[in-house]
Amino acid sequence: MSTDLDILKDVSTEEYKYGFTTNIEMEMAPIGLNEDTVRYISAKKNEPEWLLEWRLKAYRQFEKMEWPSWQNFEMPSMDLQSISFYAAPRKKAKLNSLEEVDPELLATFEKLGIPLTEQKMLAGVAVDAVFDSVSVATTFKGKLKEMGVIFCSFGEAVQEYPDLVKKFLGTVVPHTDNIFAALNAAVFSDGSFVYIPKGVRCPMELSTYFRINAENTGQFERTLIVADDDSYVSYLEGCTAPMRDENQLHAAVVELIALENAEIKYSTVQNWYPGDKDGKGGIYNFVTKRGICKGVNSKISWTQVETGSAITWKYPSVILRGDNSTGEFYSVALTKNKQVADTGTKMYHIGKNTRSRIISKGISAGEGQNSYRGLVQVGSGADNARNFTQCDSLLIGDQCGAHTFPYIESKNNSAMVEHEATTSKIGEDQIFYLNQRGIDTEKAVALIVNGYAKEVLNQLPMEFAVEAQKLLAISLEGSVG
Amino acid sequence: MLSIKNLKASVEGKEILKGLNLEVNAGEVHAIMGPNGSGKSTLASVLTGKEAYDVTGGQALFEGKDLLDLSPEDRAREGVFLAFQYPVEIPGVSNINFLKTALNEIRAYKGLPNLEAKEFLKLLKEKQKLLEFDAALANRSLNEGFSGGEKKRNEIFQLAMLDPKLAILDETDSGLDIDALRIVSRGVNKLRNGKNSFIIITHYQRLLEYIVPDFVHVLYKGQIVKSGTKELALELEEKGYDWLKEDSHETEAAEILLPR
Ligand SMILES: Nc1ncnc2c1ncn2[C@@H]1O[C@H](COP(=O)(O)OP(=O)(O)OP(=O)(O)O)[C@@H](O)[C@H]1O
Ligand SMILES: [Mg+2]
Numbered sequence: 127m128s129t130d131l132d133i134l135k136d137v138s139t140e141e142y143k144y145g146f147t148t149n150i151e152m153e154m155a156p157i158g159l160n161e162d163t164v165r166y167i168s169a170k171k172n173e174p175e176w177l178l179e180w181r182l183k184a185y186r187q188f189e190k191m192e193w194p195s196w197q198n199f200e201m202p203s204m205d206l207q208s209i210s211f212y213a214a215p216r217k218k219a220k221l222n223s224l225e226e227v228d229p230e231l232l233a234t235f236e237k238l239g240i241p242l243t244e245q246k247m248l249a250g251v252a253v254d255a256v257f258d259s260v261s262v263a264t265t266f267k268g269k270l271k272e273m274g275v276i277f278c279s280f281g282e283a284v285q286e287y288p289d290l291v292k293k294f295l296g297t298v299v300p301h302t303d304n305i306f307a308a309l310n311a312a313v314f315s316d317g318s319f320v321y322i323p324k325g326v327r328c329p330m331e332l333s334t335y336f337r338i339n340a341e342n343t344g345q346f347e348r349t350l351i352v353a354d355d356d357s358y359v360s361y362l363e364g365c366t367a368p369m370r371d372e373n374q375l376h377a378a379v380v381e382l383i384a385l386e387n388a389e390i391k392y393s394t395v396q397n398w399y400p401g402d403k404d405g406k407g408g409i410y411n412f413v414t415k416r417g418i419c420k421g422v423n424s425k426i427s428w429t430q431v432e433t434g435s436a437i438t439w440k441y442p443s444v445i446l447r448g449d450n451s452t453g454e455f456y457s458v459a460l461t462k463n464k465q466v467a468d469t470g471t472k473m474y475h476i477g478k479n480t481r482s483r484i485i486s487k488g489i490s491a492g493e494g495q496n497s498y499r500g501l502v503q504v505g506s507g508a509d510n511a512r513n514f515t516q517c518d519s520l521l522i523g524d525q526c527g528a529h530t531f532p533y534i535e536s537k538n539n540s541a542m543v544e545h546e547a548t549t550s551k552i553g554e555d556q557i558f559y560l561n562q563r564g565i566d567t568e569k570a571v572a573l574i575v576n577g578y579a580k581e582v583l584n585q586l587p588m589e590f591a592v593e594a595q596k597l598l599a600i601s602l603e604g605s606v607g
Numbered sequence: 608m609l610s611i612k613n614l615k616a617s618v619e620g621k622e623i624l625k626g627l628n629l630e631v632n633a634g635e636v637h638a639i640m641g642p643n644g645s646g647k648s649t650l651a652s653v654l655t656g657k658e659a660y661d662v663t664g665g666q667a668l669f670e671g672k673d674l675l676d677l678s679p680e681d682r683a684r685e686g687v688f689l690a691f692q693y694p695v696e697i698p699g700v701s702n703i704n705f706l707k708t709a710l711n712e713i714r715a716y717k718g719l720p721n722l723e724a725k726e727f728l729k730l731l732k733e734k735q736k737l738l739e740f741d742a743a744l745a746n747r748s749l750n751e752g753f754s755g756g757e758k759k760r761n762e763i764f765q766l767a768m769l770d771p772k773l774a775i776l777d778e779t780d781s782g783l784d785i786d787a788l789r790i791v792s793r794g795v796n797k798l799r800n801g802k803n804s805f806i807i808i809t810h811y812q813r814l815l816e817y818i819v820p821d822f823v824h825v826l827y828k829g830q831i832v833k834s835g836t837k838e839l840a841l842e843l844e845e846k847g848y849d850w851l852k853e854d855s856h857e858t859e860a861a862e863i864l865l866p867r
Pocket of ligand 1: 618619623641642643644645646647648649650659692
């Protein structure tokens with residue numbers, strides 16, 4: 127109950143409080159992108175031959191592909207030959223031992239609100255901390271392992287559980303999917319790996335915190351989550367980056383696999399550096415996220431709170447293959463200044479009695495541009511498929527924009543697809559009403575926006591809902607009045 | 608407590624308040640009546656600082672401070688409360704969180720710490736009981752989907768929670784059923800403590816039977832054209848406003864009648 131108030135209390139005048147840099151000695155791949163870059167990364171990670179081959183195949187695919195042009199913004203020019211595709215702190219941490227993590231890195235994560243040391247770890251949340259291209263620490267690993275839950279960095283999974291990785295890698299997002307997926311498959315460095323065994327309800331939130339620090343790099347992580355029969359997991363990712371004048375590319379791939387009766391809840395609180403008020407700098411967040419409900423009665427739920435990045439471009443999707451499976455997508459995307467978001471979801475109904483629910487809440491302020499793009503596809507065998515889509519846009523000021531591109535393709539007459547859309551402005555009478563009760567305009571807007579986004583914020587795990595509310599309030603500062 | 612002198616205000620270039628005078632002392636209840644469009648809500652809006660209204664002359668002092676110089680939120684924090692004629696809906700914002708925020712903002716302004724969750728809940732329960740306010744409504748989103756009467760009752764519930772020095776009730780009685788009117792009036796009477804004041808805008812004498820005013824004023828074409836005691840309300844109920852319209856130009860005479 128105290129959440130709204132906490133947000134308000136913490137509203138500060140800082141613009142982007144995660145913009146600091148960590149000074150640490152880094153090992154970087156030579157600038158540029160070619161087959162040798164791919165080999166360099168694979169060698170650094172001591173990968174088996176099959177994985178190198180897999181990467182090279184993806185690289186060759188990437189070379190054949192072209193940048194897309196259908197998106198609702200102008201594709202920025204990106205010179206991939208001028209950045210380094212691998213950046214890792216030189217002092218290497220020994221796996222399984224937090225004591226040997228560079229104190230500078232521990233301090234960095236602590237400053238970001240992610241304490242990693244035993245004494246200070248967040249209770250009930252296991253964290254994998256990724257710094258530029260590598261995972262630096264994973265908490266509660268031992269405790270999880272007792273239950274058979276695997277939660278580790280992707281690099282470690284390749285070494286320790288190669289069969290699992292080989293079995294599932296690229297099965298949901300093939301490297302041919304799109305140019306960024308191909309690029310990622312070729313040069314991905316780290317990320318998280320999760321496996322929940324049959325019948326296990328993961329006892330804590332799993333979470334990965336991504337931090338970009340190095341200059342002239344991109345971050346290309348890969349996350350793979352497999353929930354075996356009758357299992358459950360809730361996973362959350364957070365991310366921040368220093369303030370820099372040049373743009374940095376973040377092109378991640380996330381694959382989720384839910385087997386029979388399994389449920390995966392995947393939440394994102396995205397707060398990459400958004401660039402300054404004139405649109406200078408910021409992260410290009412071009413991400414491919416997809417899950418498959420492979421087994422009957424399985425469920426995948428995406429929740430995202432997107433406040434950062436110069437450009438956010440992603441459509442977390444669900445393939446509803448198993449009969450009676452459910453896909454959900456809950457999104458709040460906030461754009462201000464010159465930020466752009468082109469985001470939404472795709473729900474592919476293949477199995478019988480499959481259900482999907484899409485709740486998208488766009489918030490545009492300043493000169494921000496917000497597009498919802500969604501596809502609901504019902505295959506011929508998907509008897510009794512059901513979809514409900516609610517797509518709302520909230521405008522603050524009159525220089526911003528909201529756009530919706532809903533696509534529906536149905537090949538089955540028994541399908542029921544519902545789409546509702548609204549566009550609203552924050553009313554002056556609403557603000558005056560709150561003013562009249564002693565609440566100033568900035569806080570009034572934060573209250574109204576959090577109320578508007580409530581249905582989505584409610585989906586987040588408790589620990590992060592408050593954070594997300596604060597983030598919305600802080601992100602809107604200065605964009606009113 | 609409140610001293611309004613020769614107040615003039617316009618909206619979109621049209622003058623609505625044309626030299627209004629009113630004195631409200633601590634502990635008093637003043638009723639303002641007057642035909643539709645005479646400027647009653649405008650007066651409430653101007654006093655609380657609604658943006659669309661331009662003050663073109665005169666002054667309004669609240670406990671000696673220039674009220675018109677303060678931001679709307681500071682006026683509220685100083686202790687001016689308006690129960691709106693048309694309360695707005697704010698989807699998704701829970702009534703309780705909103706009240707807690709408002710209460711703590713007002714406390715912070717006075718240099719008081721936030722109310723502890725326990726104390727807040729105690730206060731909430733107490734006021735709910737006082738006003739026979741439905742707990743289910745308190746837990747819902749602010750006015751979202753409330754019936755007309757429920758919105759009005761919520762205004763009075765907020766009034767009870769925030770405990771202002773001066774409360775302006777703009778047609779709180781319209782839309783209330785007979786029982787609700789009695790409950791709300793009883794609540795307002797219980798909230799009276801000899802120090803706080805009320806300005807009650809209404810069209811109906813009935814409300815004034817429950818909340819007995821010390822003074823009744825008639826606002827017509829942006830001025831107070833007649834002031835009297837509660838008997839004036841009865842007279843208005845009987846005769847309407849026509850007899851006043853004829854001598855509305857005699858504003859000087861009306862001023863003499865003002866209570867001091
Ligand atoms: N925002 C506005 N824009 C234009 N005209 C306005 C505005 N607000 C008030 N007015 C006009 O000012 C006049 C006074 O309105 P006001 O709402 O104060 O009347 P009232 O005395 O409260 O009437 P009622 O008894 O019907 O509530 C009316 O003619 C109204 O149309
Ligand atoms: Mg009115």
